[in-house]
Amino acid sequence: MQAAAKHKRSDFERTALAHVDSLYGAAYRLTRNARDAEDLVQDALLRAYRFWDSFQQDSNCRRGCCAS
Numbered sequence: 340m341q342a343a344a345k346h347k348r349s350d351f352e353r354t355a356l357a358h359v360d361s362l363y364g365a366a367y368r369l370t371r372n373a374r375d376a377e378d379l380v381q382d383a384l385l386r387a388y389r390f391w392d393s394f395q396q397d398s399n400c401r402r403g404c405c406a407s
Contacts, residue, residue, distance in 0.1 A: 351391050
Protein backbone atom coordinates (compact mmCIF):
# COMPACT_ATOMS: atom_id res chain seq x y z
CA MET A 340 0.00 0.00 0.00
CA GLN A 341 2.81 2.39 0.78
CA ALA A 342 4.33 1.90 -2.69
CA ALA A 343 1.03 2.92 -4.27
CA ALA A 344 0.92 6.05 -2.12
CA LYS A 345 4.48 6.97 -3.13
CA HIS A 346 3.62 6.41 -6.79
CA LYS A 347 0.52 8.60 -6.46
CA ARG A 348 2.55 11.32 -4.81
CA SER A 349 5.31 11.26 -7.41
CA ASP A 350 2.77 11.31 -10.26
CA PHE A 351 1.02 14.27 -8.66
CA GLU A 352 4.27 16.15 -8.05
CA ARG A 353 5.48 15.60 -11.60
CA THR A 354 2.18 16.39 -13.33
CA ALA A 355 0.24 18.87 -11.22
CA LEU A 356 2.91 20.78 -9.33
CA ALA A 357 4.42 21.91 -12.61
CA HIS A 358 1.51 24.38 -12.77
CA VAL A 359 1.94 26.05 -9.37
CA ASP A 360 3.24 29.31 -10.82
CA SER A 361 0.35 29.56 -13.28
CA LEU A 362 -2.12 28.76 -10.52
CA TYR A 363 -0.65 31.44 -8.31
CA GLY A 364 -0.76 34.00 -11.11
CA ALA A 365 -4.42 33.29 -11.78
CA ALA A 366 -5.26 33.31 -8.08
CA TYR A 367 -3.46 36.60 -7.57
CA ARG A 368 -5.31 38.20 -10.48
CA LEU A 369 -8.58 37.07 -8.91
CA THR A 370 -7.81 38.17 -5.35
CA ARG A 371 -5.25 40.96 -5.70
CA ASN A 372 -3.84 39.69 -2.43
CA ALA A 373 -0.77 37.47 -2.01
CA ARG A 374 -2.01 35.59 1.05
CA ASP A 375 -5.43 34.94 -0.41
CA ALA A 376 -3.82 33.74 -3.64
CA GLU A 377 -1.58 31.36 -1.71
CA ASP A 378 -4.62 30.01 0.15
CA LEU A 379 -6.51 29.47 -3.11
CA VAL A 380 -3.56 27.62 -4.64
CA GLN A 381 -3.18 25.46 -1.56
CA ASP A 382 -6.89 24.61 -1.56
CA ALA A 383 -6.86 23.81 -5.27
CA LEU A 384 -3.82 21.56 -4.95
CA LEU A 385 -5.23 19.76 -1.93
CA ARG A 386 -8.44 19.13 -3.83
CA ALA A 387 -6.52 17.99 -6.92
CA TYR A 388 -4.44 15.57 -4.82
CA ARG A 389 -7.50 14.26 -3.01
CA PHE A 390 -9.14 13.34 -6.31
CA TRP A 391 -5.93 12.40 -8.12
CA ASP A 392 -7.08 8.78 -8.44
CA SER A 393 -9.83 9.88 -10.84
CA PHE A 394 -7.49 11.98 -13.02
CA GLN A 395 -7.09 10.58 -16.53
CA GLN A 396 -3.39 10.55 -17.34
CA ASP A 397 -3.83 11.42 -21.03
CA SER A 398 -5.96 14.48 -20.29
CA ASN A 399 -4.77 18.04 -19.81
CA CYS A 400 -3.82 18.54 -16.16
CA ARG A 401 -3.74 22.29 -16.50
CA ARG A 402 -7.34 22.41 -17.70
CA GLY A 403 -8.56 19.38 -15.76
CA CYS A 404 -7.19 19.35 -12.27
CA CYS A 405 -5.51 22.68 -11.87
CA ALA A 406 -7.84 25.19 -13.46
CA SER A 407 -10.03 25.75 -10.41
